[in-house]
Amino acid sequence: MKTLTLLRHAKSSWDDPVGRDFDRPLNARGRRAAVTVGRHLRGQGVSFDYLIASPAVRVVETLDGFASGYGPLPDVVEDRRIYLASAATLLEVVQGLPASVERVLMVGHNPGLEDLVLALVPDGTEGLRDAVEEKYPTASVAEMRFDASDWAAVRPGGATLTRFVRPRDLDPALGPDAVGT
Template sequence: MKTLTLLRHAKSGWDDPVARDFDRPLNTRGRRAAATMGRHVRELGLAFDAVVASPAIRVDETVVEFERGLGRALTPVWDRRLYLAAPTTLLDVVHECDAASDALLLIGHNPGLEELTLLLVPGGDGVLRAAAEEKYPTATLAEMTFDTDDWAAVTAGSGRLTRFIRPRDVDPSLGPDGD
């Protein structure tokens, strides 16, 4: 059994005058949401034995705040391919994960994370999939399980969405975010 968790970066600051989208930092609300989600993951007792993240500034800052809430380091592998990646590229990254790892966390961007979730989880898979299809807000976490021992065997429609947690589900003051 493999567990894939996708975490979208927290809310970034569009008002910050940066030259490149890659360099856009989190805003105050985003920092708070990332730390809140980290605390919630700690309370749920979730753990990851492999973490791959986009090197964009807003993802790096999401990791820092998430770790603060989680109370431990994630030590991600920074992979440029995750920056604004298409779902097929994200799936390539999943397929490359060491089969010895059972719990993989990808931290990145939309629309790729949402599209990957919808690709991997069959239509009609219930309330959680419907929520993911409606909107995948910033700092949202989606967890899927796969009945396989090899990441290379993860294919379209082979997953089961077991969690879809938005920041507002944990702290109502963090939603709706309007992004």
């Protein structure tokens, strides 16, 4: 059984004058959300034995905050293919993961992460999939399980969505209508 957890980077700052989208940092609410989500997953007993992430600044800062709430994480494997990737590219990254790892945390961007969940989880499964389809907000986490012994066997429609957590589910002040963020 393989478990893939997708973490969308936390809320970034559009006010910070950076030359490239790649260099955009988190804003204050994003930093709080990353810590909150990390703390929540630690409290739920979620664990990872492999971590792969986009090298974008907002992802690096999300992981810093996440680790502050979660605790020690596996060493980060940065993969530039994850930066603003399509679901098809992300699926190729997943299929190329080492067969020896069981619980992977992938940190990246939308719309690729949301599209990947919707491709991997069969249509017609209600509840969590509907929530992902509605919106996959920043700092949200989707956890999927696969009845596979090797990541190369992961195919569209082959996942069970076991968890979808948005920051606002944990703290309403981290939601879209929060004041002073």
